[in-house]
Amino acid sequence: NDVMTVSAGEPTSIAIDRMPGSKTLRVYGRMAMDATPETDHISIDDPAEFAAVAFKQLLEQHGITISGRARAEHVVSQDTRSFNEILHEPMDLAQLKTMGKGEPDAADAVCSGSCDPAKIPHSLVVVGHISPTLLEDIVLTNKSSLNLHAELILRRLGDRFAFDPSSGSFAQGARVVRQFLIDAGISGDDFYFYDGSGLSSYDLVTPQATSKLLQYAATQPWFADWKSSLPVGGVDGTLVGRFTQAPLKGHVFAKTGTLGEARALSGYLDCASGRTVIFSIMVDNHAPHSHADEATMDKIVAAIAETN
Structure with a gap:
């Protein structure tokens, strides 16, 4: 723990380092006296070993004696x-x-x-x-x-x-x-x-x-289950904060895509006419710290709904 405590009101900045293969985390930076708690997430270097160790500890906590140590075996493709x-x-x-x-x-x-x-x-x-x-x-x-x-x-x-x-x-x-x-x-x-x-x-x-995959899915007996798995605009999942107003709220069923500077949105849309249409929008070269492309995608969806 290399975090320094600084005076109230000063900026708080916390970072975490871990060497490859190590289980030791170095937490460093500065935290103000009046700062709110900060939560961060880290990956598990070897999930199988982590599960084995956690399982061994739980068994021991319940009075079960374990001989040897917890270890992981990984399948190597031949x-x-x-x-x-x-x-x-x-x-x-x-x-x-x-x-x-x-x-x-x-x-x-x-x-x-x-x-x-x-x-x-x-x-x-x-x-x-x-x-x-x-x-x-x-x-x-x-x-x-x-x-x-x-x-x-x-x-x-x-x-x-x-x-x-x-x-x-x-x-x-x-x-x-x-x-x-x-x-x-x-x-x-x-x-x-x-x-x-x-x-x-x-x-x-x-x-x-x-779009072809979405169309194919619509012809399958499992379509209703598939559609129910998609985020719903203004209602849940990764679309809970988008399409929050009528007439689109509750009528956009789509999967978001976010990676680096690429953005995507594909799914099903209930239109003003009562028809359901399929759409797929993909954007490259997203500008960091900007939501202009997301706003444009949402306007495209609204235009499709209105004109169909």
């Missing part, structure tokens, strides 16, 4: 192919059509509605926890724009549907997504996805590809 080689390897279309219809995995067998000890061979369940459903997680991911959840879903796709020998690599997950989008009628030249969150500088997508 696949020597490049990302592009894996990405462009065609998938069996019949395999994709059976998504979700195959044999349940171990977790499904253990906790399908309830954790039944009888379903777990040679084990005794002391404490059980049932995770949210896939739909609940997608709602949370889209409403709050959670990058980590998007990355985990991508890897889960690789593990579940690409039969990835390295247990869910991002390359196999991207391969599943690519085949799904091509199956939906989207040109493979209109997108390139390297990850699940969109944070990679390699990610590319056209507004046309996004």
Whole structure:
């Protein structure tokens, strides 16, 4: 802790440093005597190890003796192919059509509605926890724009549907997504996805590809669930502070996109005529410390609603 206390009224400025691989945080800067509390967030260097350590500590706090130390084991892919080689390897279309219809995995067998000890061979369940459903997680991911959840879903796709020998690599997950989008009628030249969150500088997508995906979704039996996962203008999620006035409030169902100096907004719009239209707006070269492009996007949405 290298934070200096300064006189009341002076500026407060706190920063955090951590060397790669270290668990030691250096907090430094200055804080005024009358300053309000500051909250910051940091990433976990090794989430698997962190979970193991936390689990060990919780067990010990409840009187359970643990021998040895908490550690993490990471799967190392033995696949020597490049990302592009894996990405462009065609998938069996019949395999994709059976998504979700195959044999349940171990977790499904253990906790399908309830954790039944009888379903777990040679084990005794002391404490059980049932995770949210896939739909609940997608709602949370889209409403709050959670990058980590998007990355985990991508890897889960690789593990579940690409039969990835390295247990869910991002390359196999991207391969599943690519085949799904091509199956939906989207040109493979209109997108390139390297990850699940969109944070990679390699990610590319056209507004046309996004619009076609939204159109495809509207024809599917799962459309209502999908649409319900999107932020609603003036109501919730990342759009709670936009489209707050009639006639757009509650009538814009769209996903925001924010990365560096790029901004995007794509989704469904209830228009004055009663029609629902699809839109996709993407802006590059966003000016830092300015919301002019966001205001322009919102005006475009309003114009579409009014003229349709």
